[in-house]
Amino acid sequence: MANFYKDNPEIAEIIDALDLTEVAGLLENGFAYAKEYDFAPENAADAIDNYKRALDVCGKIAGERIEPTAEATDRVGNILEDDGTVTYTPGIKLAIELYGKSGLMGATLPYYLGGLNMPCTILTALNDIVSRADCSLMNMFGLQGIAETINAFADEDIKRQYVPRLATGELTGAMVLTEPDAGSDLQSVKTIAYQDEKGEWFVSGVKRFITNGCGDVLLVLARTEPGTTNGSGLSCLLVEKCPQVKVRRIEHKLGINGSPTCELVFKDAPAKLIGQRRRGLITYVMALMNGARVGISAQGTGVGEAAYRAAREYAASRKQFGVTIDTFPAIRELLANMSVDLQASRALAYYSSKSVDLEGGLTKKFESLKGTPEAMAVRGRMKKYSAFNKMLTPMAKYYASEMAMRVSNNAVSVLGGSGYMKDYPVERYFRDARICSIYEGTSQLQIVAAIAGVEGGLVPEAVADVLEGVELDDTLKAKTAEIGKLVDELGEAIKAVKDYPDGKMYHSLQARRLVDAGIAAIVGALFVRLAAKNPAKRQSLEYWLNVQFPAVRAGLEVAKGGYVSSVTDFETLAPMPKAE
Amino acid sequence: MGYNCVVCIKQVPDTGKVTGDAMKADGTINRAALPAIFNPEDQNALEAALKVRDQHGGTVTVITMGLPSACAILREALMCGADKAYLVTDRRAAASDTLATSYILAQAVKMLKPDLVFCGRQAIDGDTAQTGPQIAEKLGATLVTYLEGLEIKDGYAYATRNIGTGTEKVKAKLPALFTVMEKCGELRPFEVRRAMKYKKARAPMELSKETAEADYAALKAKGLDIGQWSLDDIACDLTRCGKAGSPTLVNKIVNVVLSGGEFQEYQPTDEDVGRLVGSLIADHTIG
Numbered sequence: 013m014a015n016f017y018k019d020n021p022e023i024a025e026i027i028d029a030l031d032l033t034e035v036a037g038l039l040e041n042g043f044a045y046a047k048e049y050d051f052a053p054e055n056a057a058d059a060i061d062n063y064k065r066a067l068d069v070c071g072k073i074a075g076e077r078i079e080p081t082a083e084a085t086d087r088v089g090n091i092l093e094d095d096g097t098v099t100y101t102p103g104i105k106l107a108i109e110l111y112g113k114s115g116l117m118g119a120t121l122p123y124y125l126g127g128l129n130m131p132c133t134i135l136t137a138l139n140d141i142v143s144r145a146d147c148s149l150m151n152m153f154g155l156q157g158i159a160e161t162i163n164a165f166a167d168e169d170i171k172r173q174y175v176p177r178l179a180t181g182e183l184t185g186a187m188v189l190t191e192p193d194a195g196s197d198l199q200s201v202k203t204i205a206y207q208d209e210k211g212e213w214f215v216s217g218v219k220r221f222i223t224n225g226c227g228d229v230l231l232v233l234a235r236t237e238p239g240t241t242n243g244s245g246l247s248c249l250l251v252e253k254c255p256q257v258k259v260r261r262i263e264h265k266l267g268i269n270g271s272p273t274c275e276l277v278f279k280d281a282p283a284k285l286i287g288q289r290r291r292g293l294i295t296y297v298m299a300l301m302n303g304a305r306v307g308i309s310a311q312g313t314g315v316g317e318a319a320y321r322a323a324r325e326y327a328a329s330r331k332q333f334g335v336t337i338d339t340f341p342a343i344r345e346l347l348a349n350m351s352v353d354l355q356a357s358r359a360l361a362y363y364s365s366k367s368v369d370l371e372g373g374l375t376k377k378f379e380s381l382k383g384t385p386e387a388m389a390v391r392g393r394m395k396k397y398s399a400f401n402k403m404l405t406p407m408a409k410y411y412a413s414e415m416a417m418r419v420s421n422n423a424v425s426v427l428g429g430s431g432y433m434k435d436y437p438v439e440r441y442f443r444d445a446r447i448c449s450i451y452e453g454t455s456q457l458q459i460v461a462a463i464a465g466v467e468g469g470l471v472p473e474a475v476a477d478v479l480e481g482v483e484l485d486d487t488l489k490a491k492t493a494e495i496g497k498l499v500d501e502l503g504e505a506i507k508a509v510k511d512y513p514d515g516k517m518y519h520s521l522q523a524r525r526l527v528d529a530g531i532a533a534i535v536g537a538l539f540v541r542l543a544a545k546n547p548a549k550r551q552s553l554e555y556w557l558n559v560q561f562p563a564v565r566a567g568l569e570v571a572k573g574g575y576v577s578s579v580t581d582f583e584t585l586a587p588m589p590k591a592e
Numbered sequence: 593m594g595y596n597c598v599v600c601i602k603q604v605p606d607t608g609k610v611t612g613d614a615m616k617a618d619g620t621i622n623r624a625a626l627p628a629i630f631n632p633e634d635q636n637a638l639e640a641a642l643k644v645r646d647q648h649g650g651t652v653t654v655i656t657m658g659l660p661s662a663c664a665i666l667r668e669a670l671m672c673g674a675d676k677a678y679l680v681t682d683r684r685a686a687a688s689d690t691l692a693t694s695y696i697l698a699q700a701v702k703m704l705k706p707d708l709v710f711c712g713r714q715a716i717d718g719d720t721a722q723t724g725p726q727i728a729e730k731l732g733a734t735l736v737t738y739l740e741g742l743e744i745k746d747g748y749a750y751a752t753r754n755i756g757t758g759t760e761k762v763k764a765k766l767p768a769l770f771t772v773m774e775k776c777g778e779l780r781p782f783e784v785r786r787a788m789k790y791k792k793a794r795a796p797m798e799l800s801k802e803t804a805e806a807d808y809a810a811l812k813a814k815g816l817d818i819g820q821w822s823l824d825d826i827a828c829d830l831t832r833c834g835k836a837g838s839p840t841l842v843n844k845i846v847n848v849v850l851s852g853g854e855f856q857e858y859q860p861t862d863e864d865v866g867r868l869v870g871s872l873i874a875d876h877t878i879g
Contacts (some may be wrong), residue, residue, distance in 0.1 A: 062787075
């Protein structure tokens with residue numbers, strides 16, 4: 013019987029190395045909640061022990077109960093019944109029940125609304141574990157973002173009405189944003205919301221590609237300001253499942269078949285306004301989306317973990333030419349690449365999550381200290397992490413998604429013909445992983461989001477933040493200097509890109525290469541931090557510096573080179589296929 | 593109306609993880625070499641009790657007999673939803689066989705005056721399946737063994753029990769004791785809030801001697817006390833406990849190593865399948 017937390021010591025190792033002491037203190041309001049709730053922690057060590065217990069519960073459910081259902085969930089999928097209701101697969105239904113009863117569906121929600129008041133870093137670890145068991149389940153488990161959004165922005169009575177029931181899994185939710193003509197470009201949402209003479213709100217329109225659109229609580233992005241065409245005319249409304257909302261179809265997808273992707277039709281459906289008008293996209297959906305991106309960084313990591321394990325175990329048992337295939341250098345390199353890639357993804361995802369925790373915690377602290385002399389110091393750090401997050405969240409989402417695709421692809425390679433067959437789970441991981449780089453903003457859009465921070469000089473700051481308080485011996489000092497060298501080279505490349513004559517075009521063409529180098533430097537620092545505690549991680553650090561650094565350096569060379577043919581000679585390089 | 597349920601649970605060495613040093617030279621179990629776990633079928637027994645409480649209300653109390661280290665499984669039971677936990681611990685209970693153990697546990701269960709008592713069918717260290725039935729006998733409770741499903745209606749238990757070749761349904765008067773099998777359902781996961789709370793629950797013997805009294809009072813005020821009973825607390829007749837109360841004598845323990853004999857190969861032909869079946873019937877493996 014597997015426990016997906018206990019059998020993967022790296023999760024606790026990264027959590028320990030990142031040290032959540034400050035985060036716990038901020039979240040627990042200086043541990044004042046312990047007086048009010050008999051289960052709330054009394055100090056940071058108590059809180060961190062609770063975090064690990066939550067991960068243990070999650071890991072046991074994931075390994076013992078969920079993973080055995082994942083294959084059938086993928087094969088059967090959810091079913092749209094004739095009456096328009098959706099029947100979850102047995103595995104998904106069981107998972108919602110078990111995670112709901114355990115309290116983990118409300119991991120980050122406040123105590124008074126039935127939550128566990130845990131940090132985003134822990135939610136990331138939970139999502140990592142859940143996704144390893146069944147990648148598609150994370151879409152349901154991770155929907156706690158819906159409750160978080162209601163908690164962050166809705167009126168108190170709406171919060172009390174919905175959040176506790178979302179925390180127990182009694183209700184499930186959906187974020188209802190995308191429309192046939194509004195995907196990445198959400199500003200062009202056409203669904204409308206209007207008020208009757210009594211001031212009651214109603215929603216009408218069509219939404220597409222809605223994860224768990226069959227859920228009970230729908231957070232809908234709709235146009236409340238007639239005549240507007242941009243994001244400032246959009247508001248966020250809560251619609252409860254009702255006869256005026258119909259699931260018209262569920263999509264047949266390449267992967268994540270456990271997650272019902274619905275097309276929804278709203279016909280004058282009664283709604284409640286969340287927060288203020290006009291802030292739907294600009295404030296609330298952006299917050300929701302950021303949370304969802306952190307979630308995908310964990311999802312990619314989890315499915316990558318599953319794929320790596322399957323490949324590593326297969327290679328150790330599969331014999332060809334009289335020896336197991338894990339003795340061949342080419343296979344060894346594949347697996348070593350996969351493993352270090354996975355470690356990098358997890359370290360970056362958890363670190364970026366901790367940064368989200370610090371921003372949130374410091375913001376609350378700043379608000380409570382306003383007007384006092386200490387407030388200014390808190391404000392400085394709050395702003396630092398806020399700036400970090402704008403860069404780190406998209407970096408983590410981008411890296412984890414691409415890693416999940418690389419690792420699951422290589423897992424199929426390691427298993428060869430068997431990997432291509434349905435008899436082994438790696439083809440499922442390969443299909444499931446593919447979504448990560450598409451939804452909640454494609455990889456290309458994550459680069460667009462992250463590049464401002466990279467060009468604004470935040471990479472060296474993040475590297476310094478990661479290394480703060482780490483005791484470096486001579487070897488690690490030398491490695492840190494190598495990271496510094498890459499950071500300098502990144503600075504030169506940024507300058508070269510900025511100086512290029514057609515700045516805008518060139519900048520967007522080279523952004524990926526700059527972001528890749530930025531990620532490599534930050535992950536390098538994270539490996540140093542991990543290696544300072546665990547000698548085995550020195551090999552990962554070494555590998556990263558010897559294999560990943562040259563790869564991103566090659567990218568920086570291209571970025572500095574001024575070669576623009578893919579844009580200027582586009583028609584010749586990528587000719588439009590002609591009909592006969 | 594609610595029912596008061598008591599569940600007898602045992603901490604056992606995880607015999608599923610037996611390695612070379614699992615047995616001492618004298619043939620007894622080397623408990624130090626194996627992780628201590630919540631006996632699997634006792635987990636099913638707890639789940640059965642929690643289900644009764646889910647449907648009808650009432651309480652679920654868990655009891656274990658053993659060293660203070662057995663409190664680990666009492667805490668686990670509390671984390672899953674048990675209302676109260678008791679440790680029966682006493683040096684004089686050492687070396688009890690199933691007769692003495694069932695006497696001691698019956699004395700403890702009597703203190704709680706339950707309507708329903710649940711035990712796992714058997715523990716994975718001894719595999720006797722004797723303790724549950726012997727407790728029932730001493731309590732004068734209706735005994736239902738090999739429980740696979742349970743409904744309570746109008747003050748009666750309607751139980752589905754495994755009879756080896758199938759199942760039978762029986763109606764039982766309360767109070768009743770059930771020995772529970774895996775089919776009754778897997779134990780629910782910990783509720784994280786309860787895990788956060790009850791990780792701090794302790795029995796007096798787990799506390800440091802100097803401050804035990806004050807510390808235990810503080811735990812009691814927070815509902816974090818694990819009850820602790822000595823043999824005197826549950827009015828045991830000492831001649832029926834421990835070695836004195838145990839008629840079982842282990843004469844000799846033999847380490848049996850199963851070795852494979854010669855094997856025969858059969859081809860996937862009708863003729864060979866016929867031969868295989870014939871030989872299985874001949875040595876009474878089937879038929």
